[in-house]
Amino acid sequence: MSRVIAVVNQKGGVAKTTTVANLGVALAQAGQRCLLVDSDPQGSLAISLGQDPDSLASHTLYEAMVLADEGAHKDLKDVILHDQQGVDLIPANLELAAAEIDLNSQYAREYALSRLLAPVRDAYDFILVDCPPQLGILTINALVAADSVLVPLATNYLALRGLQLLLRTVRLVQSRLNASLRIEGLLPTLYDRRTSHHQETLQEVRRIFGEQHIRVFETVIPRSVRFEESPITGTPAVVYAPNTPGAQAYRELVQEVLINA
Ligand SMILES: Nc1ncnc2c1ncn2[C@@H]1O[C@H](COP(=O)(O)OP(=O)(O)OP(=O)(O)O)[C@@H](O)[C@H]1O
Numbered sequence: 001m002s003r004v005i006a007v008v009n010q011k012g013g014v015a016k017t018t019t020v021a022n023l024g025v026a027l028a029q030a031g032q033r034c035l036l037v038d039s040d041p042q043g044s045l046a047i048s049l050g051q052d053p054d055s056l057a058s059h060t061l062y063e064a065m066v067l068a069d070e071g072a073h074k075d076l077k078d079v080i081l082h083d084q085q086g087v088d089l090i091p092a093n094l095e096l097a098a099a100e101i102d103l104n105s106q107y108a109r110e111y112a113l114s115r116l117l118a119p120v121r122d123a124y125d126f127i128l129v130d131c132p133p134q135l136g137i138l139t140i141n142a143l144v145a146a147d148s149v150l151v152p153l154a155t156n157y158l159a160l161r162g163l164q165l166l167l168r169t170v171r172l173v174q175s176r177l178n179a180s181l182r183i184e185g186l187l188p189t190l191y192d193r194r195t196s197h198h199q200e201t202l203q204e205v206r207r208i209f210g211e212q213h214i215r216v217f218e219t220v221i222p223r224s225v226r227f228e229e230s231p232i233t234g235t236p237a238v239v240y241a242p243n244t245p246g247a248q249a250y251r252e253l254v255q256e257v258l259i260n261a
């Protein structure tokens with residue numbers, strides 16, 4: 001049975017997609033069977049892995065999850081891409097933006113992703129879900145389908161704001177929809193060790209969440225231009241620049257995630 005990890009933060013640009021792509025491919029490099037699910041209409045995950053989400057008409061998460069009741073795709077295998085980098089991918093594109101409206105009228109709308117993934121959970125060791133920068137119905141679906149939530153967190157003061165709202169949402173999902181959901185950990189990202197403000201924020205994060213018994217990963221993802229370049233190459237940094245500190249950090253994260261099993 002796979003572990004489903006939702007990668008969530010309603011704040012934009014904190015490296016959710018970068019984390020799903022790099023952690024996913026690094027897990028695959030470590031021999032784990034991985035399915036990556038793009039639950040963001042921006043379609044960035046597919047692009048990061050070298051796929052053009054706009055050319056995938058009617059073969060995306062939207063058809064499989066949102067239009068499933070209309071028989072659009074009975075077989076999930078129709079929409080799973082086998083990526084060259086050793087991971088499987090359910091892509092998304094702008095069509096998924098309609099999910100907010102379409103799902104609202106559906107029965108048990110919070111369980112659409114959970115239902116969709118149930119038949120393939122035995123085929124993978126890990127399923128990672130990339131969420132959009134909102135706490136809307138797509139993110140709630142990811143939290144309901146997940147065993148745990150991983151929160152990428154940029155190490156500056158403004159990025160910390162809003163985290164309590166996210167944790168409240170997680171607790172709400174735990175109490176009403178998915179009692180077994182746990183927090184995998186907070187992952188400091190975009191860290192610039194030469195900036196004292198970043199060092200102080202990281203210390204604060206470890207202190208505040210340590211007191212709340214919420215895990216903060218030992219691994220810290222450094223800020224590096226390689227991460228910005230790599231989507232152009234259609235490969236994540238662990239493939240594009242494997243010997244850089246950033247790629248090494250994601251491989252260390254793999255070890256922490258595996259130990260946490
Ligand atoms: N460690 C890093 N160092 C430098 N740039 C990074 C790093 N991680 C991610 N980036 C860059 O920051 C930008 C935002 O990253 P990413 O798209 O992964 O964030 P996101 O949280 O998924 O954003 P959104 O909320 O829009 O989905 C991208 O241009 C990405 O290449």
Ligand SMILES: [Mg+2]
Binds near residue numbers: 017040132
């Ligand atoms: Mg993203």
